[in-house]
Amino acid sequence: MTSNQTVTSPRRPGAVQPHGGERRGAELLSIGAVLACLREDFPEVTISKIRFLEAEGLVEPQRTPSGYRKFGPADVERLAYVLRMQRDHYLPLRVIREHLDAIERGEAPPALPGADARPGPREEADRELEAPAGGVRLGRAELLAAAGAEERDLAEWESYGLVAAGPDGGYDADTLQIARLVAELGRFGLEPRHLRQVKAAAEREIALVDQVVAPLRRHRNPQTRAHAEATARELATLAVRLHATMVQAGLRGRGQ
Template sequence: MRQAPKGGAGSSGAAPSDGRPVSIGTVLTLLREEFPEVTISKIRFLEAEGLVEPERTPSGYRKFTAADVERLAGVLRMQRDHYLPLKVIREHLDALERGEQVQLPAQATAPRDLVPGMREPGEDRPATARVGREELLAAAGVDEAALADWESYGLVVPGADGSYDSEAVTVAKLVAELGRFGLEPRHLRAVKAAAEREAGLVEQVVAPLRRHRNPQTRTHAEATARELATLSVRLHAALVQSALRVRLQ
C-alpha cells in the first residue's frame, strides 16, 4: 500500500476516525468538507491514474484506509493550491515515499472570475492559469470520451495550444454535474446558444465605448461589460426560477 504524504500538501483532518477501511461513499463525505466539488467519478479517475490504490473486497468493492484518504486529500490540495499536473503530483508522492524532502512551488493565486477579454479598470490583464487535458479530465471527474463529446458540441473549447482556461474548467465541472441528472450535451445546446446571445448583447452595448479614443472611456467600457454580464446572469437565473415556479404549480 502506498504511503500517504505527511504534512504540507498532504495533511488533512478528513480521515476515518476509528481506523477501519471505509467505502468510496464515506471517502467522498470525508473529503467534501474541504473539497466540496469532489465527486466519486474523480476519486475513481485518480485511482485509475495510480494515485491511490484502495483495497478490494472479494466482491470487488473498494475499501479505503486512513492513509488512502490522506493521500487523496494531498493530491486534491496540490491541484487546488499549486495547479500541479498529475504527473508532477505523482513524482512528488513517489519522492515522499522514498523519504525525500519535497519542496512544493509557491501557492498559486486562483484566477479571477472575469468576463473573457476584460480586466479590472486601471489594472494590467492578470495572468490566467491554464490546465492541460489530463488536469481538466481530473477536475471534472470524467473520461476522454465525455470530454470529446462536450467539445463536439462546443461546450468546452481548448486554446490553440490544447490547454484550457479557468472558464473551460468551470464549464466542464458544471456539465459533469448536470450529467448526473441525465442531461446530455445535446440538451445543453440551448443553454450555450442563450449564453452566446447574451454575450452578443453585451458586446453591442459596449462596442462604441471600446472604440473610443479616450483611454478612460475604454476603461469604462470594460467595467460596463462586467456589470452587464453580472446583471445578465442574475436575470437569466431569475427567469429560470420564475418559469419553473409556473410549471411546477
C-alpha cells in the first residue's frame, strides 16, 4: 500500500470488524475523508473527536512514513460503532471497549441496555474522571463528616467560592469530591485563599469547553443536543490531563 493511494469513501458504516480485518487492497482514507463519511449519520463528530477515540485505543489507523493517519473501512466501521453506542445507548467508553474486545475475540458483545434506559447523573457517556456515585445529596453535617472537615473549614471554603450548596441546601457528589480535595491540600499547608487561582483556571477551562459544545446544545437534532454533555465530559477530561501534564512537566523542570 502506497502513501499516495487515491482516497475514496468506503461503504456506509455497518457491522464492526476486528482490528486487522481489512481486506487486501482496501482503500485507505485520510482523517478528513473519514470525517466526511461519518458526518451524515453523526453531524456532531469532529476531527478532535476522532483523534480522542484513537488516543483512547478504540481505533488504530495506519500511519504513512510522513506520519499521516490512514483509515481503512474497518476503522470507519469501528468509529461508527463507538459513536452509535454513545449516542443511542449512552454507553461510556470503557463499556464500548468491552464490546469491541468481545468482537475481537469473535464473541457477541454484551447486551445493550433497554430502550427506556437513561444515564443517571454519574452515568453519563464517557465519564472518565473518577467521582462518587450518582444522585448523592448530602446535608451540611454529612458533607463535613465525609470530607473529614469542621464547620469553620466549610464556611471558609464557601467564602472563597470553592464549594457551594445547591438550591435545596444540599451538596452533590462533585461538591463532596471538591471538599475532600480541598481538605487534603490543606494538610499540605495550602489554604483556600491559595486555591482561588485553581478555581479561576477551572472557570477559564469551563468557558473554553462551553465555546465548543454550545453549537451542539443549540442543534435542532435532539440526539445531537443529548450528546453535548458527553462531548463536554470528554473535553473536560482532556483539559484535566493537559493541565496535570503541564504541571508535572513544569515541576520536573524545576528539579533539574
